[in-house]
Amino acid sequence: MGYHCIxxxxxxxxxxxxxGETMKADGTVNRAxxxxxxxxxxxxxxxxxxxxxxxxGGTITAITMGPLGAxxxxxxxxxxxxxxxxxxxxxxxxxxxxxxxxxxxxxAVQKIGDFDFVFxxxxxxxxxTAQVGPQLAEKLGxxxxxxxxxxxxxxxxxxxxxxxxxxxxxxLEAKLPVxxxxxxxxxxxxxxxxxxxxxxxxxxTAQELEREVAADMKDATDEQRTEELARRIETLRxxxxxxxxxxxxxxxGDLQWCGLAGSPTxxxxxxxxxxxxxxxxxxxxxxxxxxxxxxxxxxDHTLG
Amino acid sequence: MANFFxxxxxxxxxFDHLDLHEIAAIQEDDFTMTxxxxxxxxxxxxxxxxxxxxxxxxxxxxxxxNGIAGRAEQVDQDGNHLNDDGTVTLxxxxxxxxxxxxxxxxxxxxxPRSYGGLNCPTTVFTMACExxxxxxxxxxxxxxxxxxGETIYAFGDDTLKKEYLPKFCHxxxxxxxxxxxxxxxxxxxxxxxxxxxxxxxxxxxxxxKRFITNGCGDVILTLARSEPxxxxxxxxxxxLVDQGPRLKVxxxxxxxxxxxxxxxxxxxxxxxxxxxxxxxxxxxxxxMSLMNGARLxxxxxxxxxxxxxxxxxxxxxxxxxxxxxxxxxxxAVAEMLVDMKVSMEVARALTYECARICDLDNNNQRVxxxxxxxxxxxxxxxxxxxxxYKRLNGMLTPMCKYYSSEMCVKVSNDAVQVLGGSGxxxxxxxxxxxxxxxxxxxxxxxxxxxxxxxVRGVCGGSFEKRVDEFEAHEYFDKGLHELKTKLVEGKGRIxxxxxxxxxxxxxxxxxxxxxxxxxxxxxxxxHLLLRQAVKSEHKAAIxxxxxxxxxxxxxxxxxxxxxxDTSAMxxxxxxxxxxxxx
Numbered sequence: 050m051g052y053h054c055i056x057x058x059x060x061x062x063x064x065x066x067x068x069g070e071t072m073k074a075d076g077t078v079n080r081a082x083x084x085x086x087x088x089x090x091x092x093x094x095x096x097x098x099x100x101x102x103x104x105x106g107g108t109i110t111a112i113t114m115g116p117l118g119a120x121x122x123x124x125x126x127x128x129x130x131x132x133x134x135x136x137x138x139x140x141x142x143x144x145x146x147x148x149x150x151x152x153x154x155x156x157a158v159q160k161i162g163d164f165d166f167v168f169x170x171x172x173x174x175x176x177x178t179a180q181v182g183p184q185l186a187e188k189l190g191x192x193x194x195x196x197x198x199x200x201x202x203x204x205x206x207x208x209x210x211x212x213x214x215x216x217x218x219x220x221l222e223a224k225l226p227v228x229x230x231x232x233x234x235x236x237x238x239x240x241x242x243x244x245x246x247x248x249x250x251x252x253x254t255a256q257e258l259e260r261e262v263a264a265d266m267k268d269a270t271d272e273q274r275t276e277e278l279a280r281r282i283e284t285l286r287x288x289x290x291x292x293x294x295x296x297x298x299x300x301x302g303d304l305q306w307c308g309l310a311g312s313p314t315x316x317x318x319x320x321x322x323x324x325x326x327x328x329x330x331x332x333x334x335x336x337x338x339x340x341x342x343x344x345x346x347x348x349d350h351t352l353g
Numbered sequence: 354m355a356n357f358f359x360x361x362x363x364x365x366x367x368f369d370h371l372d373l374h375e376i377a378a379i380q381e382d383d384f385t386m387t388x389x390x391x392x393x394x395x396x397x398x399x400x401x402x403x404x405x406x407x408x409x410x411x412x413x414x415x416x417x418x419n420g421i422a423g424r425a426e427q428v429d430q431d432g433n434h435l436n437d438d439g440t441v442t443l444x445x446x447x448x449x450x451x452x453x454x455x456x457x458x459x460x461x462x463x464x465p466r467s468y469g470g471l472n473c474p475t476t477v478f479t480m481a482c483e484x485x486x487x488x489x490x491x492x493x494x495x496x497x498x499x500x501x502g503e504t505i506y507a508f509g510d511d512t513l514k515k516e517y518l519p520k521f522c523h524x525x526x527x528x529x530x531x532x533x534x535x536x537x538x539x540x541x542x543x544x545x546x547x548x549x550x551x552x553x554x555x556x557x558x559x560x561x562k563r564f565i566t567n568g569c570g571d572v573i574l575t576l577a578r579s580e581p582x583x584x585x586x587x588x589x590x591x592x593l594v595d596q597g598p599r600l601k602v603x604x605x606x607x608x609x610x611x612x613x614x615x616x617x618x619x620x621x622x623x624x625x626x627x628x629x630x631x632x633x634x635x636x637x638x639x640x641m642s643l644m645n646g647a648r649l650x651x652x653x654x655x656x657x658x659x660x661x662x663x664x665x666x667x668x669x670x671x672x673x674x675x676x677x678x679x680x681x682x683x684x685a686v687a688e689m690l691v692d693m694k695v696s697m698e699v700a701r702a703l704t705y706e707c708a709r710i711c712d713l714d715n716n717n718q719r720v721x722x723x724x725x726x727x728x729x730x731x732x733x734x735x736x737x738x739x740x741x742y743k744r745l746n747g748m749l750t751p752m753c754k755y756y757s758s759e760m761c762v763k764v765s766n767d768a769v770q771v772l773g774g775s776g777x778x779x780x781x782x783x784x785x786x787x788x789x790x791x792x793x794x795x796x797x798x799x800x801x802x803x804x805x806x807x808v809r810g811v812c813g814g815s816f817e818k819r820v821d822e823f824e825a826h827e828y829f830d831k832g833l834h835e836l837k838t839k840l841v842e843g844k845g846r847i848x849x850x851x852x853x854x855x856x857x858x859x860x861x862x863x864x865x866x867x868x869x870x871x872x873x874x875x876x877x878x879x880h881l882l883l884r885q886a887v888k889s890e891h892k893a894a895i896x897x898x899x900x901x902x903x904x905x906x907x908x909x910x911x912x913x914x915x916x917x918d919t920s921a922m923x924x925x926x927x928x929x930x931x932x933x934x935x
Contacts, residue, residue: 086354237420237449237453239453239456239457240412240415240416240420240453240456240457241412241415241457242456242457242458243408243409243412243457243458243459243471244394244458244469244471245394245458246405246408246409246412247394247395247396247405247408247409247471248393248394250404250405250408288393
């Protein structure tokens with residue numbers, strides 16, 4: 050018995066650490082200046098799933114879509130108790146907007162199959178759209194409970210949940226399976242468990258292993274490397290340390306709905322704000338000081 | 354996200370400087386664990402193990418910064434609650450803290466993996482204690498009481514280990530050590546709580562214990578008199594007592610600080626107990642070992658409180674403007690901040706040196722007991738090592754507990770001073786730090802008792818032997834070399850003072866103990882900091898300041914010792930005046 054929860058997680062640039070270095074002169078994001086982190090509300094989504102499993106039993110599958118480096122957040126899920134981790138990694142998925150992303154995720158969720166809950170964070174801190182969760186529910190034909198705060202009651206195939214409605218809350222009842230988007234006020238995400246960390250820090254995808262083998266066996270022949278790779282993959286699989294890696298073919302994705310082709314969102318204009326001055330300017334708290342400041346702001350068109 | 358390991362340059366510097374690879378190898382029996390329960394998370398080599406240590410500290414730093422610290426003020430206000438039925442309900446924040454630590458798998462920090470522990474060295478555990486204390490000083494008492502699990506592991510039989518250790522490791526139980534009684538505090542030989550066997554041979558405990566930290570916990574190791582005819586420490590044994598209806602909390606103490614830590618008066622009403630280890634070894638062997646670990650834990654607690662108070666003071670002095678400038682630019686404030694920082698780094702150098710020696714000591718003993726080398730020469734070497742580590746540990750543990758706790762009281766006091774009127778108000782956390790700090794130089798043995806223990810190490814050869822080893826190290830940097838020369842001179846003068854003290858008997862030794870220990874500290878830690886200074890400009894400045902100012906104190910202390918003054922004892926009545934009438 051128990052419930053199978055799928056948790057969608059995302060690796061995002063830490064927008065809380067935005068500085069003058071964040072945007073390059075050409076208007077694109079300077080990823081090197083922003084550390085990649087676990088999207089904060091996705092940690093709350095994972096915690097919501099873990100609470101369901103703690104109380105009712107079951108399993109948790111964490112999925113993410115992104116570059117190979119995003120397996121870091123999947124390992125973080127394993128450290129906290131996820132049973133299985135899957136990354137959807139495909140160049141053809143690059144530049145996907147929320148519509149394309151939710152389409153690809155819906156294909157992956159269907160491939161995983163046999164689930165009771167899909168938990169998503171309310172929104173990611175890089176785009177702040179809060180669209181992927183609801184769109185994913187629509188594509189999967191699932192009822193959705195957004196702004197989830199807590200489980201009130203879970204009885205066989207019916208879940209009663211409290212959601213935040215801004216100036217209060219309401220309790221909704223939904224038949225399973227259901228998709229839930231979770232707020233950061235829902236719970237206190239648990240820390241990584243040290244025992245699981247020691248074990249699952251070694252969890253890798255096949256492609257990561259391939260890079261590892263290439264680095265370890267520089268002088269070997271291709272054949273030797275292929276053999277070694279197969280051996281290492283098998284060892285990881287036996288130790289439950291292999292992170293599944295799927296591409297769009299694996300999830301049977303229709304390419305016209307993926308990546309740039311599947312993304313109707315167009316960026317109309319990007320304003321590049323390059324901070325050329327650093328530090329601050331002290332203004333004397335006098336009539337003259339304030340007048341001088343206002344004059345300066347009018348001249349550079351910040352005001353008026 | 355904030356992290357108390359990542360944001361602490363000094364802790365990270367020490368983590369690298371101490372180089373835990375050697376300790377990892379001995380702690381992990383050369384990485385031979387390949388099967389059995391727990392092997393799935395065993396490290397394969399020293400790099401893997403040290404990487405685990407760093408990651409564990411990152412987890413502890415995360416829990417401390419993002420969970421525990423935010424609740425500290427509320428925990429301080431709420432305290433814990435004594436119920437009518439003699440049970441205790443922990444405050445909500447305390448319960449959440451314990452839950453987070455258990456979820457992070459940090460409650461079996463040093464216990465073997467076969468029971469679900471992390472098998473980390475004491476050094477790493479001590480760093481975690483420091484970070485937990487920085488977040489909430491009171492919590493480190495409960496966190497540090499995993500020492501109960503260590504004691505069961507070290508001295509209990511297999512049945513006890515199998516029954517209790519997994520529960521500790523999974524955070525299902527917390528422990529307590531019940532030693533103190535109304536008439537047996539510093540003098541534990543006077544413990545009187547009765548242990549007797551009923552007709553079925555079941556041990557039962559009857560009496561009262563006082564000031565028991567977490568006495569409301571689940572597993573209470575209790576020191577009791579099993580041999581009514583033997584009046585001293587040899588009549589005491591150690592018993593494991595499960596919380597139950599015959600064990601009641603009669604009173605929960607109201608304290609100056611560490612409000613989150615429940616301090617209980619316990620009434621034992623013929624409570625059933627299980628003997629730990631052998632009879633009569635309770636105090637002289639088991640409790641002494643447990644206490645040593647606990648003292649190191651208090652040194653770490655003191656460091657954490659000081660770190661937290663210092664950060665508030667440093668920030669405040671930078672942003673607070675008076676007389677048209679930041680107050681950190683006022684000479685008196687600047688010097689206070691510098692002294693706070695230097696003394697903190699001194700305490701850290703000493704505490705983690707002590708922790709490292711503890712690890713070498715514990716592991717050497719473990720190897721000798723469980724898997725002694727067959728080669729005779731190697732066996733002899735190990736035995737010799739074990740003896741000197743044990744002796745050195747016997748000096749360093751009280752020394753670092755003494756220094757760190759006194760440093761903590763001074764630093765948190767100075768932090769209040771830097772903040773001035775604001776520091777005295779509850780708007781800032783430094784008044785809490787000062788209240789929390791004040792217990793650190795009292796419990797687990799007062800500073801005065803630590804000195805009694807440490808001074809015997811200083812006079813007994815451990816100090817000289819270790820400093821000789823330090824002196825063999827050459828420094829190519831001229832500045833460092835000159836500082837070392839100073840330390841060599843300092844040692845010479847200390848040895849002279851030791852000779853003088855020895856001629857004047859034990860009372861004289863105890864009268865001037867603090868002065869001698871303080872002088873020895875300058876030389877010992879001076880050498881430790883010199884080693885660090887090779888790698889860091891900041892440390893080079895720290896060691897310069899420490900040795901320059903410390904040397905003046907050393908000179909002054911040694912002069913007082915060499916004066917032969919005994920007035921505090923010989924003219925006590927005259928100087929202290931009469932006992933005030935009621």
